Amino acid sequence: MQGIDHDQRAGFSPRPTPPRKSWDRPQAQAQRPRRDPAPSRLAYRLHRMWLTPAFRRLTRVGLPAFLIAFVALLWLSDDDRRASLSGGLTGLVEKVQNREQFMVKVMTINGASGPVDRALRMMLPVDLPASSFDIDLDQLRRDILMLDAVREVELRIRPDGVLAARVVERKPALLWRHARGIEQLDETGHRVASVSERSVRADLPLIAGEGADRHANQALQLFAAAGPLLPRVRGLQRVGERRWDVVLDRGQRILLPEEAPVAALERLIALDQAGDMLARDISLVDLRDGTRPLARIGLDAQNRIRAERGQNPLGPDGREIKTDKKKG
Template identity: 30%
Template sequence: MFSLSGNKSADGVRGYPGSPVVSAEAKVLPRPLRRVVRFVISLCSGRIVLPRHLGKVSLAAFYGVVGLHGVVVGGHGPVVAQAVTSTAGFAVEDVRVSGNQHTSEIDILQLLGLDGSTSLLGLDIAAARAALSKLPWVESAEVRKVYPSTVEVVLRERQAYAIWQHGSDLSLIERSGSVIAPLRDNKFASLPLFVGRDAETAAASIDEEFSKWPAIASRVKAFVRVGGRRWDVHLDNGVVVRLPEENVAGALALLNRFDEEQQVLSRDIAMVDMRLPDRVAVRLTPGAQERRLAALEERRKALKKLEQKI
């Protein structure tokens, strides 16, 4: 048997056979670095065997990292994410819309930006809601994601209260006077018509006054704002009622009494002027004026003949 012992010399120390000779004056490496050096030595000496295909996997990982870096730096992340998630089965395939009585579904789909390959994960709900809220008829909009491939849109639309004519343009307005959209068809022809500057903001107040007198209100064809202060009311038979600037309620009560007692609004007249508080003026139509003059002339002649006989 042989015993192993370390042999010392003046130039170095040998710890075990085959170990590197470390000079007494050499610097000692830090512990983490010593581990790295030992690993490299073992790898080079063949004591550590690398797994098969490690090089291919490392090369693929390197290319993947480089590609990901390029996508992020180039700002293509959302596009790539949308393409990946759409391919994975999250493409939007169904859009359910409710509450849209006047808003076209085509307009809704265009604003959502759905092209058949849009990913449900990539759909921006806040942006979609803001875009839909800008549609003329939409008061509020709710957009929900229903996984894996459905979008639900719930709209609350504005209510048309009346038609406002300003110049030659016709617009639909809310009760508050806010303009909804231009008038495009005749399906709103039954709504009251308000004409003139500031007529849209004062429409609700005058309509409320007339609602107390349904017999007169049912015959109104248009409310015309005059000077931003008062109203001329056009009836369906062509009669124009000029209302005062103040005490509209009292004027309407008086007009209703005249109509019940004397059917003044059904007579052959052109205008009823109620602007003065102490009197009511009535203007006849041209035909009625001619008939009245002819009747007065016949009466004058009859009186003259009677005087001659006496």
């Protein structure tokens, strides 16, 4: 009983092992070669190239673009096709640009005087009505600002087909007399317009001398500081492009210093109000020395002093007039 195994005790008999045949699995596998799962060298390299972002972009974008460009260039190599395409595009563009909603019919100008208004209308590059695409507003604005009388200009095309221009003109503040004529200047010294003579704008103060326009702001400060002397001021003259002379009526002249001329003029006005100095026969007051003013008396006063001293009088040229005192 001990020699009987578990299967025999359970009532099962062992299954006999079949004999091996010549075509069983191990021998068949030995006869048939196994397939190598590794990719080929070419497939491996192509796969690695495809993983490169630049290669993928070149394949997906560059290659189609190259093919499209090549076909387009090949089609455009014919002169007749190019001319037909150009004519069609030109006609299409003109048809779009000349539509009613893009047409400018009139031009309105606000804030401009008569001469400036006429100049602006002459500077318009096209005759109205015209397409808004034919009007370069930036270039037109630069051309308008080249006019001396225009300080600012605003241009816009309204939806109703109106080219609206708003102009701010320069206001004349001074007259500048120089070797080439008389110019009107604004408060910054910028030229506004020319005048033929002083009487055309007698309401504007006058400055003279080369380089006076570059110091227009200081000249306006001197005119403002003149105060009670202003009715007698005939103008300011720039001397040596360094300093100012104040020219008064009756031939009087005030020489101002190069530095702080406004303060020097205010001190002179205080002296005049205290002693009525400029009402006397004084031809020149020199304020270039800040420590003390110098005055030169007029010809009449000099002759009176010389007469009291028994000296011969002076002529208009400043030379002594010889007289025969023994005669009579």
